[in-house]
Amino acid sequence: MNKTILLHGQFNKFFFFILNFFFPLQCCNCRNYLPYYPVKHLCDKCENELYADICVVCQVCSKRAGLNNEAPYLCGDCRFKKDPPLKIISVAKYEGILKNLIHQLKYNLRENISITLARVMLDFLKLQKIQMNKYDAVIPMPISKVKKRERGFNQIEFICRKICGYYNIELNKKILKRKYHKKPQVALSRRERLINPQNSFELKKNSNIKGKSFILVDDVKSTGSTLYFASKILFDAGVSEVLCITLADNA
Numbered sequence: 001m002n003k004t005i006l007l008h009g010q011f012n013k014f015f016f017f018i019l020n021f022f023f024p025l026q027c028c029n030c031r032n033y034l035p036y037y038p039v040k041h042l043c044d045k046c047e048n049e050l051y052a053d054i055c056v057v058c059q060v061c062s063k064r065a066g067l068n069n070e071a072p073y074l075c076g077d078c079r080f081k082k083d084p085p086l087k088i089i090s091v092a093k094y095e096g097i098l099k100n101l102i103h104q105l106k107y108n109l110r111e112n113i114s115i116t117l118a119r120v121m122l123d124f125l126k127l128q129k130i131q132m133n134k135y136d137a138v139i140p141m142p143i144s145k146v147k148k149r150e151r152g153f154n155q156i157e158f159i160c161r162k163i164c165g166y167y168n169i170e171l172n173k174k175i176l177k178r179k180y181h182k183k184p185q186v187a188l189s190r191r192e193r194l195i196n197p198q199n200s201f202e203l204k205k206n207s208n209i210k211g212k213s214f215i216l217v218d219d220v221k222s223t224g225s226t227l228y229f230a231s232k233i234l235f236d237a238g239v240s241e242v243l244c245i246t247l248a249d250n251a
Helices: 003-022 044-051 096-107 113-128 145-151 155-167 190-195 225-236
Strands: 086-093 137-140 176-178 201-203 213-221 241-249
Touching: 044 096, 044 113, 086 096, 086 113, 086 225, 096 113, 096 213, 096 241, 113 155, 113 241, 137 155, 155 213, 176 225, 201 225, 213 225, 225 241
Parallel strands: 086 241, 137 213, 213 241
Antiparallel strands: 176 201
């Protein structure tokens, strides 16, 4: 082994040992203390529980596959239908540890959690065996200027950067924008959530996207209306296909 690499690794361990002495690492979910190296944000127990809910799903509607089904998977309802231009899949249900992590990232501004969630989504995409290279770019779901000022960041962008880096796909924030701030979906009834995102999105100037295909990434799908209205803007501009990927499904 290269001596320089060995010394560098020992220095890293010593650095994190000192850092952890003054600022002990805790599991983002259960708050139990973590080893100082390698740096993690979940304990083994919580990580295993989180990954236990991740499985192969239908690549059109996200219906969970059976134990004997392998990816790429299409459920019985989607297998014999014409390939739709809009597909929506989710990593897991919006519950338990996944729900807690998303909530902390969005409302407690715990940016470090984005690293764990990005890895979860990336592992899910590997499991699905989706042909990522056929898409022209990844689009993070845009948030309003109001939300951007409140949080200081768009939590979805962190996750998209990890995906784009792994698959060598362009991250494009110059196509879609949210026109104005509306009431948060979580505060509305299901009927209100269905129409609340309508007219919320528009294309940015000089967006020549006719004939292209995109991956649109968001954190939580409830009614699917936000994904639908955002995708509709893209389709109206001539986009051929949109794959929507969310961390959680709250339907």
